Amino acid sequence: xxxxxxxxxRSSDDSKLLTEHGLSILLETERHCILLDTGASDVFVRxxxxxxxxxDAVDYVFISHGHNDHAGxxxxxxxxxxxxxxxxxxxxxxxxxxxxxxxxxxxxxxWPDVQKERLMAIDETCEVAPDIHVIARIPHVHPMPKGxxxxxxxxxxxxxxxxxxxxxxxxxxxxxxxxxxxxxxxENILAACPxxxxxxxxxxxxxDGQETEEEVAALSQKLKANYPQTLFYTSHCTGDNxxxxxxxxxxxxxxxxxxxTMIG
Numbered sequence: 001x002x003x004x005x006x007x008x009x010r011s012s013d014d015s016k017l018l019t020e021h022g023l024s025i026l027l028e029t030e031r032h033c034i035l036l037d038t039g040a041s042d043v044f045v046r047x048x049x050x051x052x053x054x055x056d057a058v059d060y061v062f063i064s065h066g067h068n069d070h071a072g073x074x075x076x077x078x079x080x081x082x083x084x085x086x087x088x089x090x091x092x093x094x095x096x097x098x099x100x101x102x103x104x105x106x107x108x109x110x111w112p113d114v115q116k117e118r119l120m121a122i123d124e125t126c127e128v129a130p131d132i133h134v135i136a137r138i139p140h141v142h143p144m145p146k147g148x149x150x151x152x153x154x155x156x157x158x159x160x161x162x163x164x165x166x167x168x169x170x171x172x173x174x175x176x177x178x179x180x181x182x183x184x185x186x187e188n189i190l191a192a193c194p195x196x197x198x199x200x201x202x203x204x205x206x207x208d209g210q211e212t213e214e215e216v217a218a219l220s221q222k223l224k225a226n227y228p229q230t231l232f233y234t235s236h237c238t239g240d241n242x243x244x245x246x247x248x249x250x251x252x253x254x255x256x257x258x259x260x261t262m263i264g
Contacts, residue, residue, distance in 0.1 A: 001174055002264030003027045003201060006047045007039030007073070008235050011259035016050060018043045019259055022069040023181070023203060023236040026053060028264075029174060031131060034060045035084070036171065036178050036201075038073030045076050047259060058084045060132065064180025064202075065168040066092035071109035078112055086114050087128055089136065090121035092167040098160055101150035122169060125192070135170040135192050142187035146210040147237075151183070172197070181205045181237050187222065201233045201257075206246075208239030216242050220249035233257050 007024035011017045022039030026048070035058045038044055048055050055077060061084050063071045071092070077084065097107040120128055125135050144165075152160040153167075163183075170189045171178040179189055179202030186204050190197065206216060223232070232254040234243065246254050257263075 001027070001029050001176065002262065003036075003176070004051065004053065004263075005235075005257050005259055005261040006035075006044035006051070006053070007037075008257065008259045010235055010256075015260055017047045017259040020069075021236075022072065024070075024073060025178070025201065026055075026058070027173060027176070027178070029131065032059055032129065032173070033057045034062055034132070034171075034173065035077060036062050037064055037070040037180060038077055040069045040072040042073060042076040044073050045080070051260065056081055060084060060129065061086045062134075062169070062171045062178070063088040063092060064170070064178070065089070065165065065183065066095045066097055066109060067107045067181070068109040069107075070180060071111070075110065075112035078114065083118075085118050085120055087120045087122060087132075087134060087169075087171075089167040089169050090123055092169075093121070095167055096154040097163065098152045098154070099150050100152065101147075107151070131174055133172040133195065135172060135189065137166060138168065138170065138184040138188050138192045140164075140184060140188055141191060142185055144185045144188070145183065145205040145207075147205055147207040148183055175199060176201060178202050179204065187219070190227065197227065197230050199231045199233065203236035204234050204238045204242075206238050206242040208241045211242070213241075213245050216245040217249055220246045220254075224250055224253065228253075231255070233261075233263070 024039040024044035025036040027034040153163040165183045175198040181203045
């Protein structure tokens with residue numbers, strides 16, 4: 001198994017790879033080639049070209065939720081790949097999402113037309129293909145990230161209501177758990193995963209200035225105690241200071257990634 005970061009907020013200073021506020025990771029296994037989210041634009045396509053990666057080989061595209069920084073690039077993948085199936089929550093496709101952080105602005109992705117036979121609309125946890133499990137309707141038993149307080153969805157009457165992230169999915173493949181942005185909370189996603197997890201990859205939606213350092217440290221202590229053998233890789237919506245606090249607790253158990261990171 002190998003995964004490569006094609007789009008992220010961060011890159012090496014000397015890298016020719018492009019960055020954006022978005023996330024896209026290519027996951028390759030013995031059976032499948034899965035694109036985990038598509039970033040906000042065609043950045044993942046251009047970075048794939050620079051890295052010598054052929055996106056025609058992708059057979060599944062997994063969209064973790066309806067926000068444009070994860071689904072905005074889908075149309076660019078479909079323009080050059082005529083066979084990949086799209087795994088997404090049925091609610092993510094039709095939802096209209098907004099943020100009130102700093103100012104009111106839309107987070108809704110521009111959804112392309114997807115042929116019915118290529119769309120895998122998911123409403124419950126299931127196995128969509130051999131060794132590919134999708135986790136849906138994640139129970140919110142543990143606290144959710146405080147940054148969610150700025151995030152809203154439009155109801156049937158056109159009113160903005162707090163987003164409960166029923167449109168968020170997580171993906172499990174052979175011990176690797178992809179969290180997308182983890183709006184449902186890292187603890188909740190892990191608790192909803194009934195399989196052994198050796199690696200967690202994705203954003204944790206722990207923004208600098210939201211949770212206190214004490215709260216981040218407490219979460220990290222729980223992860224260390226409850227998942228002592230699990231490796232955590234994060235970037236995108238995990239703040240720099242948040243990562244430092246988590247690193248102080250988890251040590252080598254947590255690592256950061258950026259555009260071009262290749263593991264496996």
